Amino acid sequence: MAIGLHDSPFKNPVIRWVDRRLPIFTMLQKEYGTFPTPRNFNYFWNFGALAMVNLAIMIATGIVLAMHYTPHVGHAFDSVERIMRDVNFGWLIRYMHMNGAHMFFIVVYIHIWRGLYYGSYKEPRELLWILGVVIFILMMATAFMGYVLPWGQMSFWGATVITNLFSAIPLVGDSIVTWLWGGFSVDNPTLSRFFSLHYLLPFVITGVVFLHVAALHITGSNNPLGIEPKGPQDTLPFHPYYTVKDSVGLVVYGIVFAMLVFFFPLSLGHSDNYIPANPLVTPAHIVPEWYFLAFYAILRAVPDKLGGVVLMFGAILVLFVLPWLDRSPVRSMRFRPIAKWAFLLWTANFFVLIYAGSQPAEGVWVLIARITTAYYFAYFLVILPLLARLERPLPLPESISKAVLRGGGPLPAAAAAKPMEKP
Amino acid sequence: MLRRSITAIALAVGVAIAPQAARAAGEYDTPPPANLSFQGFFGTFDRAAAQRGLQVYRQVCANCHGLRLVAFRNLRALGLTEEQVAAIAAEYQIVDGPNDEGQMFERPGRASDRFPSPFPNERAARAANNGAYPPDLSVMTKARHYGANYIRALLTGFQDPPEGVEIGEGMHYNRYFPGRQIAMANVLFDDMMEFADGTPATVEQMARDVTTFLAWAAEPEMEQRRQMGIRVVLFLLILGGLTYAMKRRVWADVKH
Secondary structure, eight states, X not given: OOSSOOOOOOOSHHHHHHHHHSTHHHHHIIIIISOEEETTOOGGXXXXXXXXXXXXXXXXXXXXXXXXXXXXXXXXXXXXXXXXXTSTTHHHHHHHHHHHHHHHHHXXXXXXXXXXXXXXTSTTOHHHHXXXXXXXXXHHXXXXXXXXXXXXXXXXXXXXXXXXXXXXXXTTHHHHHHHHHTSSSSOHHHHHXXXXXXXXXXXXXXXXXXXXXXXXXXXXXXXXXXXXXXXGGGEEEHHHHHHHHHHHHHHHHHHXXXXXXXXXXXXXXXXXXXXXOOTTOOOSSOOOOGGGHHHHHHHHHSSXXXXXXXXXXXXXXXXXXXXXXXXXXXXXXXXXXXXXXXXXXXXXXHHHHHHHHHSOSOTHHHHHHHHHHHHHHHIIIIIHHHHXXXXXXXXXXXXXXXXXXXXXXXXXXXXXXXXXXXX | OHHHHHHHHHHHHHHHHGGXXXXXXXXXXXXXXXXXXXXXXXXXXXXXXXXXXXXXXXXXXXXXXXXXXXXXXXXXXGTOOHHHHHHHHHTSEEEEOOOTTSOOEEEXXXXXXXXXXXXXXXXXXXXXXXXXXXXXXXXXXXXXXXXXXXXXXXXXXXOOOXXXXXXXXXXXXXXXXXXXXXXXXXXXXXXXXXXXXXXXXXXXXXXXXXXXXXXXXXXXXXXXXXXXXXXXXXXXXXXXXXXXXXHHHHHTTOXX
């Protein structure tokens, strides 16, 4: 870009003055106004925007909670209860934050599922996908540390179990655990550093989300057909078409969220976390929150501690190399008759893993966890690489508009990618 | 196809999440639904029941169990007057201080005080209770699987052990407690107290009333939360209808 004042298209003198010096309005217009977006999104494409809104809700409610919370083993539990009882609308803010975490994972899991089904991770969106996996990992770390803060029984014992995973590392494992704890057990130093990091990481997430969106706006969005737009007849301006469609999704999301917060605020949590942490009493059955259960099941499916830890982290890390494991040039599962069923089976398999993670690791559940763990990895490491060679995909439509208009009739006049006239 | 798989996924989520609070070690009977006033979707706390429950708590439970997160002033929410609250608070001695001589002292409770706990710490509680620790009841209905149903069932679940069941020293048989052995003894007996409103003090009645009181103590915001929830959801439903209509209009000229 040339040095010097920017050439602004805006008429309003104030906006124009700012825009010539710092073209944020031009940028907004380009990235969220006229941004050419495939015309055939279904409602699965709402979930990226929903995740962004959810992140904003978490940060806003979290900042208020931090004003009233006390990160000390002697006061943490009671300070949360004071928020619930004595802070004006503290119960609302805290329940929004707590259930917002559940909503965040529901939204992000659907967002990831969308990417897997429609092949959004494939060339040229590999880096976009990798940044998404980074966000997912940061989210899990943030959620884990946030769950420790109320200092209930599950907080304490969850923190103990998860931090102890690092002791499986040969030679330096125990030293690393001591370093993580800031002592020789999960105690006050652990709580205060988790609080500090829990406050920090969401802003790191925000930064990576920015990169994720920036990368998205380089490649453009994938779409349910998985074929690139070939021209303006295949796209619509982001505004108003997708701002309004995202708004519909946002209200539905709001209704689900409100039902949780106002009517079932405890339904997704564990009752043991309302028992104050007690290092001398181990809960009969330590389980993480539901969004970790699948990975918890993988951890426990392996009889060897180090092996379990490696597989658990591997289950997430494998996503990083997915663009190079699945070399099929066809993105959308709509046109992959075998991969589609392999993936839907993988989806069902994931739910079985979640269920297995919630059960005591004994009897038939060990076997089920092992079989489902095997399929989890086999899908990525064996089935997708093989299908890329063996599968014969269905014929792809010539273009998005041809597919949308069923056999390529003449385009209606309004379909060309012109932004809606301002009233 | 896709729609069907979405339905399947939604069902699977329900199945996967439901049993998360899996049973603690030790077998026990599932508590039956208590059908208390506040348990419905729009349920509210039965004030008379909660006031009777307060009486049960103060006369029975409070001998061993604290309620340290609840302040006397909170009792106004149960329909007690300011004078009644002040009178209840004044019946308790609260440790305060230090005074100008640097000494701690006891004074009658005020509305702003919280319920004092019966034991100064966990050690003292265990020493007085055969090694068992009577937990604080402030959030008890949130801290147990099956919540209020469990509390009500537990209080009515004491019975003689069935043939062949060995009960540990100082333990009591209760089929709703995990492992079916509990250190707490049966504490409710018919007509052990008189309710001011003339309600007969049966074991079942006292159990239900104190459960109502404890549910209020654990979730004092529940009624406000549900009322706000109704308004928020109604608002969102209307907004959703309007938004969807707008979406249809914007997209009306586009084939997609």
